Amino acid sequence: MYDLFYLFIFIITFLRISRNKMYFKTRTHTCGELRESNIGENVVLNGWVDTRRDLGGLIFIDLRDRYGITQIVFEPNFSKEAHETASSLRSEFVISIEGKVRKRPEGTENPAISTGQIDVMVNKLIILNEAKTPPFPIKDDIDTSEDVRLKYRYLDLRRPALQQNILMRHKMYQLVRKYFDGNDFVEVETPVLMKSTPEGARDYLVPSRLHKGKFYALPQSPQQYKQLLMVSGLDRYFQIVKCFRDEDLRADRQPEFTQIDVEMSFIDQENIFEMVEGLMNILFREILNQKLSTPLPRLTFDQALEKYGSDKPDLRFNLEMVTLNHVFENTAFKVFQDHIKNKGIITGMVAPGCGDYTRNQLDIITDFVKKLGAGGLIWMRVKDNDLEAPIAKFLTDEEKKNLIQSLKAKPGDLIFILSGSRLKALSIMGSLRLEMARRLDLIKPDTAPKLLWVTDFPLFEWDEQTKRFYAMHHPFTSPRLEDVEYMETDPAKVRARAYDLVLNGTEIAGGSIRIHNADLQAKMFKTLGITEEEAEHKFGFLMNAFKFGAPPHGGIAFGFDRMAMIFAGESSIREVIAFPKTASAVSIMDDAPSTVDENQLKELHIKIR
RNA sequence: GGGGUCGUAGUUCAGUUGGUUAGAACGCCUGCCUGUCACGCAGGAAGUCGAGGGUUCGAGUCCCUUCGGCCCCGCCA
Numbered sequence: 001m002y003d004l005f006y007l008f009i010f011i012i013t014f015l016r017i018s019r020n021k022m023y024f025k026t027r028t029h030t031c032g033e034l035r036e037s038n039i040g041e042n043v044v045l046n047g048w049v050d051t052r053r054d055l056g057g058l059i060f061i062d063l064r065d066r067y068g069i070t071q072i073v074f075e076p077n078f079s080k081e082a083h084e085t086a087s088s089l090r091s092e093f094v095i096s097i098e099g100k101v102r103k104r105p106e107g108t109e110n111p112a113i114s115t116g117q118i119d120v121m122v123n124k125l126i127i128l129n130e131a132k133t134p135p136f137p138i139k140d141d142i143d144t145s146e147d148v149r150l151k152y153r154y155l156d157l158r159r160p161a162l163q164q165n166i167l168m169r170h171k172m173y174q175l176v177r178k179y180f181d182g183n184d185f186v187e188v189e190t191p192v193l194m195k196s197t198p199e200g201a202r203d204y205l206v207p208s209r210l211h212k213g214k215f216y217a218l219p220q221s222p223q224q225y226k227q228l229l230m231v232s233g234l235d236r237y238f239q240i241v242k243c244f245r246d247e248d249l250r251a252d253r254q255p256e257f258t259q260i261d262v263e264m265s266f267i268d269q270e271n272i273f274e275m276v277e278g279l280m281n282i283l284f285r286e287i288l289n290q291k292l293s294t295p296l297p298r299l300t301f302d303q304a305l306e307k308y309g310s311d312k313p314d315l316r317f318n319l320e321m322v323t324l325n326h327v328f329e330n331t332a333f334k335v336f337q338d339h340i341k342n343k344g345i346i347t348g349m350v351a352p353g354c355g356d357y358t359r360n361q362l363d364i365i366t367d368f369v370k371k372l373g374a375g376g377l378i379w380m381r382v383k384d385n386d387l388e389a390p391i392a393k394f395l396t397d398e399e400k401k402n403l404i405q406s407l408k409a410k411p412g413d414l415i416f417i418l419s420g421s422r423l424k425a426l427s428i429m430g431s432l433r434l435e436m437a438r439r440l441d442l443i444k445p446d447t448a449p450k451l452l453w454v455t456d457f458p459l460f461e462w463d464e465q466t467k468r469f470y471a472m473h474h475p476f477t478s479p480r481l482e483d484v485e486y487m488e489t490d491p492a493k494v495r496a497r498a499y500d501l502v503l504n505g506t507e508i509a510g511g512s513i514r515i516h517n518a519d520l521q522a523k524m525f526k527t528l529g530i531t532e533e534e535a536e537h538k539f540g541f542l543m544n545a546f547k548f549g550a551p552p553h554g555g556i557a558f559g560f561d562r563m564a565m566i567f568a569g570e571s572s573i574r575e576v577i578a579f580p581k582t583a584s585a586v587s588i589m590d591d592a593p594s595t596v597d598e599n600q601l602k603e604l605h606i607k608i609r
Numbered sequence: 610g611g612g613g614u615c616g617u618a619g620u621u622c623a624g625u626u627g628g629u630u631a632g633a634a635c636g637c638c639u640g641c642c643u644g645u646c647a648c649g650c651a652g653g654a655a656g657u658c659g660a661g662g663g664u665u666c667g668a669g670u671c672c673c674u675u676c677g678g679c680c681c682c683g684c685c686a
Contacts, residue, residue: 148619148678586677
């Protein structure tokens with residue numbers, strides 16, 4: 001009975017399809033597949049019309065699919081009918097053809113494409129779908145504004161370059177899954193609708209229909225769940241997971257992004273490093289075709305800040321910064337004097353060979369640092385036995401000599417000096433360091449990638465506005481055990497068992513060893529000014545879980561999109577995300593976010609104000 | 610929230626001190642063309658100069674407001 005029914009449906013469908021001339025044969029090959037070895041074969045190809053070269057009596061079509069391009073040829077004396085139909089073909093028409101693979105005539109081969117030795121003589125053409133002229137050409141290296149590309153993202157994704165990025169990303173997913181599975185990690189999905197936690201980034205909220213006035217939050221990361229999974233005894237967890245943060249966007253920041261989330265039990269920092277380096281080895285080999293030498297270099301947070309002015313230093317070029325406080329210990333120069341007295345810092349950097357920068361160029365650079373909040377920029381041209389600078393007259397010969405020596409400056413170089421509060425002066429010089437690298441073109445396309453660990457982050461961060469300490473990483477991060485004693489006396493001095501993985505000046509992963517001991521966690525909350533009641537209210541379930549036997553544990557989370565961006569050689573994360581949002585968190589293609597029906601709001605007990 | 614930059618044909622851009630009918634290239638359309646691959650040749654169509662307001666005899670151009678893209682600071686690991 002049912003069989004008859006399905007047979008009926010099948011016949012109806014078949015009739016409808018054939019009446020619409022939609023019937024076509026399954027392809028025998030892809031458009032990137034045919035070679036000289038296929039010459040003489042009858043083949044079926046399906047794909048898009050890439051380009052059309054209509055010579056009148058002879059029509060060439062480049063047929064494109066994800067796998068490549070094959071040239072197909074329409075000749076009237078081979079198939080008059082196909083040739084006639086072919087004259088109506090236009091860019092991006094979807095077609096199906098049958099034909100015979102031929103060697104191209106001597107001298108007409110196209111070495112630029114892998115199928116360039118052959119073409120396919122078509123004897124049957126079916127137009128599966130016509131297409132409007134696309135708003136931009138479907139080819140690489142196009143010069144089209146990004147908003148147009150985003151509006152027609154499905155067309156943008158037809159371009160080979162973007163498809164390559166998506167395919168590379170796919171390969172990364174597979175390598176990651178295989179690696180962690182091979183190391184006994186369990187992939188677990190954690191909830192997307194969860195409890196809002198006020199610490200950290202702003203949450204995306206989801207109103208509850210069933211519970212008036214209550215909200216879920218989308219996860220900023222599955223942090224607490226993965227720690228609970230350790231309490232559950234899963235021992236090794238990973239997940240490739242979407243995370244959400246309602247903060248302003250950047251070239252490397254989207255409101256929704258993907259993490260590789262990892263957590264392990266009964267381990268210390270070194271075990272995490274080893275596991276991560278194993279993964280990076282594989283990714284470097286399989287994606288970049290490069291051998292990564294491990295163990296990776298490490299810098300402490302303090303070292304990174306002093307030498308590179310950043311907690312995510314780009315080590316692809318040198319331009320190291322040098323702290324100069326010792327040079328100016330007894331200086332008569334008032335600005336330096338004050339900063340030394342106020343526990344500030346004087347930091348210097350040499351711009352090699354830039355001694356010929358004009359006053360105008362130096363003004364532009366001064367303006368650059370001023371925009372970042374610097375009071376001013378001190379510059380000095382290094383001469384054969386002297387320094388030429390506006391402030392030179394305030395310095396003793398001894399100071400000049402020590403300065404040149406400390407910076408290892410040479411005649412013809414330019415010296416930059418910034419002074420001020422430690423964190424600010426160093427990070428502004430760090431920005432100037434990156435700016436000078438751009439100006440001096442120190443990062444070439446073939447410059448080797450540089451991967452390193454940054455360790456020993458401060459546990460706390462002082463916030464001037466609210467006059468309290470915040471957890472730099474998150475409130476479950478363990479202090480270094482030898483620093484626990486300072487938690488009450490001098491919190492700023494406490495270093496965390498936290499670490500970042502930095503690739504080419506971009507943070508691609510960050511993690512920590514967690515607190516698994518209730519007493520230490522209580523101490524942590526106390527330093528953060530979180531009362532017991534607050535802690536109970538915000539993190540009670542986690543605290544409670546820890547009372548039932550929490551193993552020592554720690555983990556790390558990778559910014560998957562950023563990693564993909566760098567591997568793909570792109571400078572925006574949007575180039576490796578299929579459907580990204582603009583800098584104002586809008587999706588131009590589908591017009592999200594959008595207004596909703598008043599009834600929807602009513603159901604959710606929400607009123608717009 | 611702040612700073613920078615851009616917005617002119619489908620696309621990428623030019624457009625002088627405010628001056629007649631806003632141009633180019635590519636793309637698109639029509640015709641011709643049997644070995645092209647950036648096909649070629651001939652012809653053609655195509656504009657809310659982001660939007661709104663103002664100054665002016667006259668605004669793509671000057672002024673104000675506003676919207677949008679991109680980058681950066683703040684924010685965010």
